[in-house]
Amino acid sequence: MMSNGWIPTTERLPDQREFIESYVRSAYAAEFLVTIEGADKATTLYYSQTGIWFDEQGEPYKVVAWMPFPERYKG
Template structure:
Protein backbone atom coordinates (compact mmCIF):
# COMPACT_ATOMS: atom_id res chain seq x y z
CA UNK A 1 0.00 0.00 0.00
CA UNK A 2 1.35 3.40 -0.97
CA UNK A 3 1.21 6.35 1.40
CA UNK A 4 -1.19 8.06 -0.99
CA UNK A 5 -3.54 5.06 -0.61
CA UNK A 6 -3.58 5.63 3.15
CA UNK A 7 -4.69 9.25 2.66
CA UNK A 8 -7.47 8.19 0.32
CA UNK A 9 -8.61 5.55 2.82
CA UNK A 10 -8.71 8.11 5.62
CA UNK A 11 -10.74 10.48 3.43
CA UNK A 12 -13.13 7.67 2.50
CA UNK A 13 -13.59 6.67 6.15
CA UNK A 14 -14.31 10.27 7.14
CA UNK A 15 -16.79 10.65 4.28
CA UNK A 16 -18.58 7.43 5.32
CA UNK A 17 -18.65 8.58 8.97
CA UNK A 18 -20.20 11.91 7.98
CA UNK A 19 -22.78 10.13 5.80
CA UNK A 20 -23.67 7.85 8.74
CA UNK A 21 -24.10 10.86 11.06
CA UNK A 22 -26.35 12.60 8.52
CA UNK A 23 -28.45 9.47 8.01
CA UNK A 24 -28.82 9.05 11.78
CA UNK A 25 -29.94 12.67 12.15
CA UNK A 26 -32.49 12.29 9.34
CA UNK A 27 -33.93 9.12 10.88
CA UNK A 28 -33.84 10.10 14.55
CA UNK A 29 -33.28 13.84 14.79
CA UNK A 30 -30.75 13.41 17.61
CA UNK A 31 -27.27 14.86 17.19
CA UNK A 32 -24.60 13.29 19.42
CA UNK A 33 -22.54 15.95 21.22
CA UNK A 34 -19.45 13.95 20.26
CA UNK A 35 -20.24 14.81 16.63
CA UNK A 36 -21.06 18.48 17.11
CA UNK A 37 -22.73 21.11 19.27
CA UNK A 38 -25.31 23.68 18.15
CA UNK A 39 -23.85 26.01 15.55
CA UNK A 40 -24.27 29.80 15.54
CA UNK A 41 -27.45 29.71 13.41
CA UNK A 42 -29.09 27.02 15.57
CA UNK A 43 -28.12 28.90 18.73
CA UNK A 44 -29.61 32.19 17.50
CA UNK A 45 -32.81 30.59 16.17
CA UNK A 46 -33.36 28.82 19.48
CA UNK A 47 -32.54 31.92 21.51
CA UNK A 48 -35.04 34.01 19.54
CA UNK A 49 -37.80 31.40 20.08
CA UNK A 50 -37.19 31.17 23.83
CA UNK A 51 -36.44 34.88 24.48
CA UNK A 52 -34.52 33.75 27.58
CA UNK A 53 -31.73 31.46 26.42
CA UNK A 54 -31.03 28.95 23.64
CA UNK A 55 -33.25 25.98 24.56
CA UNK A 56 -32.92 22.50 23.07
CA UNK A 57 -34.21 19.00 23.64
CA UNK A 58 -31.36 17.11 25.29
CA UNK A 59 -30.45 13.65 26.51
CA UNK A 60 -28.41 13.78 29.71
CA UNK A 61 -25.76 11.15 30.33
CA UNK A 62 -27.33 8.26 32.25
CA UNK A 63 -30.92 9.54 31.89
CA UNK A 64 -33.77 7.44 30.50
CA UNK A 65 -35.78 10.35 29.13
CA UNK A 66 -35.05 13.50 27.19
CA UNK A 67 -35.55 16.93 28.74
CA UNK A 68 -35.22 20.54 27.71
CA UNK A 69 -32.04 22.34 28.66
CA UNK A 70 -30.41 25.62 27.83
CA UNK A 71 -27.12 25.86 25.98
CA UNK A 72 -24.54 28.62 26.30
CA UNK A 73 -22.04 29.53 23.63
CA UNK A 74 -19.31 28.52 26.09
CA UNK A 75 -20.43 24.90 25.61
CA UNK A 76 -22.31 24.47 28.90
CA UNK A 77 -25.75 22.80 29.09
CA UNK A 78 -27.83 23.96 32.07
CA UNK A 79 -31.33 23.98 33.55
CA UNK A 80 -33.53 26.87 34.76
CA UNK A 81 -31.63 26.98 38.07
CA UNK A 82 -28.28 27.19 36.29
CA UNK A 83 -27.23 23.62 37.19
CA UNK A 84 -24.87 22.21 34.54
CA UNK A 85 -25.41 18.80 32.90
CA UNK A 86 -23.40 16.42 30.74
CA UNK A 87 -25.43 16.09 27.54
CA UNK A 88 -24.79 13.19 25.17
CA UNK A 89 -27.21 14.16 22.38
CA UNK A 90 -29.42 17.10 21.45
CA UNK A 91 -31.89 18.35 18.87
CA UNK A 92 -33.79 21.58 18.19
CA UNK A 93 -37.18 21.87 19.85
CA UNK A 94 -40.07 21.04 17.55
CA UNK A 95 -42.47 23.77 16.47
CA UNK A 96 -45.33 24.52 18.86
CA UNK A 97 -48.66 22.87 18.20
CA UNK A 98 -51.00 25.29 16.45
CA UNK A 99 -54.48 23.80 16.74
Protein backbone atom coordinates in the same frame (compact mmCIF):
# COMPACT_ATOMS: atom_id res chain seq x y z
CA MET B 1 -27.83 4.05 12.36
CA MET B 2 -31.16 5.86 12.86
CA SER B 3 -30.75 8.82 15.19
CA ASN B 4 -34.36 10.12 14.93
CA GLY B 5 -33.09 13.69 14.77
CA TRP B 6 -30.78 13.39 17.79
CA ILE B 7 -27.32 14.86 17.34
CA PRO B 8 -24.60 13.33 19.53
CA THR B 9 -22.55 15.99 21.36
CA THR B 10 -19.46 14.06 20.25
CA GLU B 11 -20.48 14.84 16.64
CA ARG B 12 -21.22 18.54 17.04
CA LEU B 13 -22.81 21.20 19.25
CA PRO B 14 -25.42 23.79 18.25
CA ASP B 15 -24.04 26.20 15.65
CA GLN B 16 -24.54 29.97 15.65
CA ARG B 17 -27.77 29.81 13.61
CA GLU B 18 -29.31 27.08 15.78
CA PHE B 19 -28.28 28.97 18.92
CA ILE B 20 -29.89 32.23 17.73
CA GLU B 21 -33.10 30.54 16.48
CA SER B 22 -33.46 28.70 19.77
CA TYR B 23 -32.72 31.82 21.80
CA VAL B 24 -35.36 33.82 19.92
CA ARG B 25 -37.96 31.09 20.55
CA SER B 26 -37.23 30.89 24.29
CA ALA B 27 -36.51 34.59 25.03
CA TYR B 28 -34.54 33.51 28.12
CA ALA B 29 -31.69 31.40 26.78
CA ALA B 30 -31.06 28.97 23.92
CA GLU B 31 -33.24 25.98 24.84
CA PHE B 32 -32.92 22.52 23.29
CA LEU B 33 -34.25 19.01 23.76
CA VAL B 34 -31.45 16.96 25.29
CA THR B 35 -30.55 13.53 26.58
CA ILE B 36 -28.46 13.76 29.75
CA GLU B 37 -25.80 11.11 30.39
CA GLY B 38 -27.41 8.23 32.28
CA ALA B 39 -30.99 9.52 31.86
CA ASP B 40 -33.89 7.43 30.57
CA LYS B 41 -35.95 10.31 29.15
CA ALA B 42 -35.29 13.41 27.12
CA THR B 43 -35.59 16.77 28.84
CA THR B 44 -35.00 20.42 28.04
CA LEU B 45 -31.89 22.35 28.96
CA TYR B 46 -30.33 25.65 28.03
CA TYR B 47 -27.07 25.91 26.10
CA SER B 48 -24.48 28.64 26.40
CA GLN B 49 -22.05 29.41 23.61
CA THR B 50 -19.24 28.53 26.01
CA GLY B 51 -20.33 24.90 25.59
CA ILE B 52 -22.18 24.50 28.91
CA TRP B 53 -25.62 22.84 29.16
CA PHE B 54 -27.58 24.07 32.20
CA ASP B 55 -31.03 24.20 33.82
CA GLU B 56 -33.07 27.15 35.13
CA GLN B 57 -30.99 27.21 38.32
CA GLY B 58 -27.75 27.32 36.35
CA GLU B 59 -26.78 23.75 37.30
CA PRO B 60 -24.56 22.24 34.59
CA TYR B 61 -25.26 18.82 33.02
CA LYS B 62 -23.37 16.32 30.87
CA VAL B 63 -25.42 16.08 27.67
CA VAL B 64 -24.85 13.17 25.28
CA ALA B 65 -27.28 14.20 22.51
CA TRP B 66 -29.45 17.16 21.58
CA MET B 67 -31.90 18.44 18.96
CA PRO B 68 -33.60 21.75 18.17
CA PHE B 69 -37.26 22.05 19.17
CA PRO B 70 -39.72 21.23 16.40
CA GLU B 71 -42.22 23.87 15.34
CA ARG B 72 -45.04 24.17 17.86
CA TYR B 73 -48.32 22.40 17.07
CA LYS B 74 -50.76 24.80 15.47
CA GLY B 75 -53.79 22.49 15.11
